[in-house]
Amino acid sequence: xxxxxxxxxxxxxxxxxxxxxxxxxxxxxxxxxxxxxxxxxxxxxxxxxxxxxxxxxxxxxxxxxxxxxxxxxxxxxxxxxxxxxxxxxxxxxxxxxxxxxxxxxxxxxxxxxxxxxxxxxxxxxxxxxxxxxxxxxxxxxxxxxxxxxxxxxxxxxxxxxxxxxxxxxxxxxxxxxxxxxxxxxxxxxxxxxxxxxxxxxxxxxxxxxxxxxxxxxxxxxxxxxxxxxxxxxxxxxxxxxxxxxxxxxxxxxxxxxxxxxxxxxxxxxxxxxxxxxxxxxxxxxxxxxxxxxxxxxxxxxxxxxxxxxxxxxxxxxxxxxxxxxxxxxxxxxxxxxxxxxxxxxxxxxxxxxxxxxxxxxxxxxxxxxxxxxxxxxxxxxxxxxxxxxxxxxxxxxxxxxxxxxxxxxxxxxxxxxxxxxxxxxxxxxxxxxxxxxxxxxxxxxxxxxx
Amino acid sequence: xxxxxxxxxxxxxxxxxxxxxxxxxxxxxxxxxxxxxxxxxxxxxxxxxxxxxxxxxxxxxxxxxxxxxxxxxxxxxxxxxxxxxxxxxxxxxxxxxxxxxxxxxxxxxxxxxxxxxxxxxxxxxxxxxxxxxxxxxxxxxxxxxxxxxxxxxxxxxxxxxxxxxxxxxxxxxxxxxxxxxxxxxxxxxxxxxxxxxxxxxxxxxxxxxxxxxxxxxxxxxxxxxxxxxxxxxxxxxxxxxxxxxxxxxxxxxxxxxxxxxxxxxxxxxxxxxxxxxxxxxxxxxxxxxxxxxxxxxxxxxxxxxxxxxxxxxxxxxxxxxxxxxxxxxxxxxxxxxxxxxxxxxxxxxxxxxxxxxxxxxxxxxxxxxxxxxxxxxxxxxxxxxxxxxxxxxxxxxxxxxxxxxxxxxxxxxxxxxxxxxxxxxxxxxxxxxxxxxxxxxxxxxxxxxx
Numbered sequence: 001x002x003x004x005x006x007x008x009x010x011x012x013x014x015x016x017x018x019x020x021x022x023x024x025x026x027x028x029x030x031x032x033x034x035x036x037x038x039x040x041x042x043x044x045x046x047x048x049x050x051x052x053x054x055x056x057x058x059x060x061x062x063x064x065x066x067x068x069x070x071x072x073x074x075x076x077x078x079x080x081x082x083x084x085x086x087x088x089x090x091x092x093x094x095x096x097x098x099x100x101x102x103x104x105x106x107x108x109x110x111x112x113x114x115x116x117x118x119x120x121x122x123x124x125x126x127x128x129x130x131x132x133x134x135x136x137x138x139x140x141x142x143x144x145x146x147x148x149x150x151x152x153x154x155x156x157x158x159x160x161x162x163x164x165x166x167x168x169x170x171x172x173x174x175x176x177x178x179x180x181x182x183x184x185x186x187x188x189x190x191x192x193x194x195x196x197x198x199x200x201x202x203x204x205x206x207x208x209x210x211x212x213x214x215x216x217x218x219x220x221x222x223x224x225x226x227x228x229x230x231x232x233x234x235x236x237x238x239x240x241x242x243x244x245x246x247x248x249x250x251x252x253x254x255x256x257x258x259x260x261x262x263x264x265x266x267x268x269x270x271x272x273x274x275x276x277x278x279x280x281x282x283x284x285x286x287x288x289x290x291x292x293x294x295x296x297x298x299x300x301x302x303x304x305x306x307x308x309x310x311x312x313x314x315x316x317x318x319x320x321x322x323x324x325x326x327x328x329x330x331x332x333x334x335x336x337x338x339x340x341x342x343x344x345x346x347x348x349x350x351x352x353x354x355x356x357x358x359x360x361x362x363x364x365x366x367x368x369x370x371x372x373x374x375x376x377x378x379x380x381x382x383x384x385x386x387x388x389x390x391x392x393x394x395x396x397x398x399x400x401x402x403x404x405x406x407x408x409x410x411x412x413x414x415x416x417x418x419x420x421x422x423x424x425x426x427x428x429x430x431x432x433x434x435x436x437x438x439x440x441x442x443x444x445x446x447x448x449x450x
Numbered sequence: 451x452x453x454x455x456x457x458x459x460x461x462x463x464x465x466x467x468x469x470x471x472x473x474x475x476x477x478x479x480x481x482x483x484x485x486x487x488x489x490x491x492x493x494x495x496x497x498x499x500x501x502x503x504x505x506x507x508x509x510x511x512x513x514x515x516x517x518x519x520x521x522x523x524x525x526x527x528x529x530x531x532x533x534x535x536x537x538x539x540x541x542x543x544x545x546x547x548x549x550x551x552x553x554x555x556x557x558x559x560x561x562x563x564x565x566x567x568x569x570x571x572x573x574x575x576x577x578x579x580x581x582x583x584x585x586x587x588x589x590x591x592x593x594x595x596x597x598x599x600x601x602x603x604x605x606x607x608x609x610x611x612x613x614x615x616x617x618x619x620x621x622x623x624x625x626x627x628x629x630x631x632x633x634x635x636x637x638x639x640x641x642x643x644x645x646x647x648x649x650x651x652x653x654x655x656x657x658x659x660x661x662x663x664x665x666x667x668x669x670x671x672x673x674x675x676x677x678x679x680x681x682x683x684x685x686x687x688x689x690x691x692x693x694x695x696x697x698x699x700x701x702x703x704x705x706x707x708x709x710x711x712x713x714x715x716x717x718x719x720x721x722x723x724x725x726x727x728x729x730x731x732x733x734x735x736x737x738x739x740x741x742x743x744x745x746x747x748x749x750x751x752x753x754x755x756x757x758x759x760x761x762x763x764x765x766x767x768x769x770x771x772x773x774x775x776x777x778x779x780x781x782x783x784x785x786x787x788x789x790x791x792x793x794x795x796x797x798x799x800x801x802x803x804x805x806x807x808x809x810x811x812x813x814x815x816x817x818x819x820x821x822x823x824x825x826x827x828x829x830x831x832x833x834x835x836x837x838x839x840x841x842x843x844x845x846x847x848x849x850x851x852x853x854x855x856x857x858x859x860x861x862x863x864x865x866x867x868x869x870x871x872x873x874x875x876x877x878x879x880x881x882x883x884x885x886x887x888x889x890x891x892x893x894x895x896x897x898x899x900x
Contacts, residue, residue: 042558042738042744043551043554043555043558044555044558044559044562044738044744045735045738045739045744047555047559048562048731048732048734048735048738048744049731049732049735051727051728051731052728052731052732052735055724055727055728055731056724056728058724059713059716059718059720059721059724059725060716062718063716063717063718063721066717066718072718072719101493101551101552102551102552102555104493105493105494105497105552105555108492108493108494109494109497112494112498263509266509266510266513267513267516268509268512268513268516268522269522269780270509270777270780270781270784271509271513273777273780273781274505274506274508274509274780274781274784275509277501277505277781278501278502278505278506281498281499281501281502281505282498282499282502284498285495285498285499285502288492288494288495288498289495294492294494294495294498324777324780325777326777327720327723327774327775327776327777327778328777328778328781330719330720330723330724330774331720331723331724331727331778334720334724
């Protein structure tokens with residue numbers, strides 16, 4: 001009975017026309033609202049539209065990417081780049097998303113929840129087992145890009161001071177683990193040995209990066225003021241970061257089970273989820289307070305919470321913490337990746353003057369992290385995946401570059417706008433290339449194993 | 451083997467002492483961080499601590515309340531009041547939570563998700579069935595408090611102008627449906643006839659409140675400037691609000707199924723959740739744009755989405771949209787209620803000069819909404835629960851009072867600080883009394899029915 005008669009088509013066309021006309025009239029009515037009555041003072045209102053745009057964009061991008069055989073996260077990044085660069089096509093209606101502090105906060109919570117989830121899939125003892133590999137991988141992944149970045153700077157910016165070259169080396173040491181964590185999780189590889197080595201190395205990298213950043217900034221500031229560097233303060237920064245991780249492991253293993261045994265006595269719906277989230281937020285906060293990235297704390301929180309900790313919760317009989325977290329992560333995590341894309345300014349790539357330095361930095365960043373392959377001690381671990389997983393620089397590289405932009409040596413900015421654009425280029429390329437490369441390499445390794 | 455020997459106690463005490471000492475040292479180390487290294491420029495960091503405090507407070511409060519046989523939401527409100535008034539006990543470390551814009555945004559998202567969830571449990575046709583009752587309930591719940599508030603003002607503030615008395619009446623008309631929606635959901639009564647009448651009336655109330663606020667503010671501004679009121683603009687405001695609801699119902703029923711049939715083709719994890727949330731955020735945004743509360747749009751979005759809409763989604767075979775939403779609501783909804791409590795300033799209650807007006811307003815607010823009982827046309831509906839469910843004024847009453855504080859008539863502020871304090875008192879009492887009263891009345895009705 002689904003045969004369409006000409007009359008039915010006429011009726012449907014009329015109904016569609018009517019719908020379109022009503023929609024158009026409604027749009028006019030909505031936009032012609034006096035400011036005081038439009039809830040203009042309620043900051044949640046613009047966020048609601050932004051969230052709808054970002055979430056729909058994320059799913060469309062993820063879908064197109066997965067149809068093309070690519071990881072969903074690549075689609076989310078590209079969707080973000082498309083939304084963020086609509087201005088180049090003359091549409092500026094969504095420019096506000098770039099500066100939206102509330103979207104930014106939800107995106108930060110998203111990446112924290114993601115690393116917490118990934119941490120839950122491993123335990124402290126499993127991480128310690130891959131510890132030696134992770135340590136060597138991290139050191140190789142810091143030293144090689146540092147040297148290569150320094151050389152690239154010395155070669156292409158010969159007129160700049162040696163401090164500029166050193167700083168470019170420092171910028172390349174960072175690892176942004178969000179992209180890798182997401183690809184690993186989407187491919188169900190979060191608890192593989194590759195994942196543990198990459199994530200362990202990324203945590204150590206964050207400590208090393210913090211120390212390098214402190215040392216390099218300190219040297220430059222001291223040199224500019226004709227003072228000598230205060231090694232004590234750098235030692236203190238190192239001690240705090242290492243101390244935080246050591247304490248988190250030692251104390252956390254002793255305290256977390258007691259804390260959660262106590263929380264399990266609170267019998268209200270959602271106590272399992274809320275206890276887990278609060279623990280994660282608290283460790284992220286403490287990590288940030290010692291100068292580490294909040295996601296390092298979130299990952300540590302996930303490592304510390306092992307299934308046995310939750311046994312006393314009534315709710316955990318039917319449902320795991322992971323299954324409670326999943327919808328929150330489905331909601332918040334794509335916001336992080338779309339926003340990462342939105343902040344990419346494609347017009348920086350169009351400047352031919354930066355292309356030389358940009359390509360050299362990108363090459364140094366890529367090759368530099370491939371050295372990590374050599375640090376893997378375990379047998380049966382896919383070394384190429386480890387190297388590829390360490391490549392993305394993401395927002396961490398930009399944070400380094402931003403600090404460089406505030407440093408001045410002999411009246412010259414350490415990171416000039418054109419150097420900054422080259423760093424942005426390097427960040428974009430390393431971030432976008434990683435998901436497909438890592439997926440390819442993990443699948444290849446899996447096929448070889450079976 | 452769990453017998454504790456004296457030696458074991460000594461070891462445990464020593465270990466506890468060691469733990470405490472390490473914790474203390476860690477606290478000192480964390481607080482002695484240079485500002486640049488403490489992530490002070492990442493706005494997510496203070497939010498992380500705030501979230502942990504608010505979430506833990508919510509669960510503790512909810513637990514204590516449920517142990518005392520009270521609804522969990524009362525415990526969350528009281529926990530918020532406790533956190534927000536620690537300053538009275540000399541502890542000011544958490545004062546920042548009151549001004550935290552990011553917590554506020556998460557709380558706004560929380561109440562939007564709550565009303566969306568509650569809306570999902572009913573449908574448009576079910577709401578239209580109780581339409582006549584809801585309309586009469588809403589009108590009675592607006593007219594009676596308005597008249598009583600006016601009288602209370604005229605009686606206790608005889609020296610003020612008639613406009614002040616009218617405005618006090620207007621402040622009492624608002625209904626804040628968040629508290630009621632939460633109690634109904636916690637008691638599994640969201641799809642009862644009482645719930646439908648209360649929620650339908652609350653939506654109509656929001657339209658009426660918008661019109662009254664526009665009219666009263668318009669009259670006062672015009673009188674102060676010696677002009678006459680522009681009825682046209684008030685007519686336009688009314689037309690837009692009513693038009694939005696009518697369009698949402700008519701268009702939404704036609705458009706939503708198509709939209710979701712199309713979204714179901716996007717086969718990526720989380721597309722069901724993200725489509726539902728985006729639809730909810732979009733309607734909340736549009737509601738705010740026509741001057742209604744965002745939660746009215748969220749509730750309408752929930753009403754429009756009926757199970758049939760989701761049948762084409764692959765994910766819906768295993769899991770409903772409601773089950774995806776539940777963890778998000780467990781995370782965000784308590785933030786709304788704790789923050790509502792945090793914004794209560796207990797010191798306003800200590801001023802004996804306001805107690806007369808405050809008690810009269812509270813009495814008028816309470817009695818005024820009890821008139822709603824008379825508007826229920828259906829048989830078998832518990833009228834007392836309907837009356838009690840309409841009582842809380844929540845943040846809506848405060849928004850009205852804030853607008854009054856900006857209005858001036860003949861050089862006198864319409865809402866003076868002491869009048870404002872009386873309104874705050876009324877809001878606190880109506881908000882805190884509702885959860886236990888409504889729980890009692892719904893349980894009594896349920897017992898009578900069985």
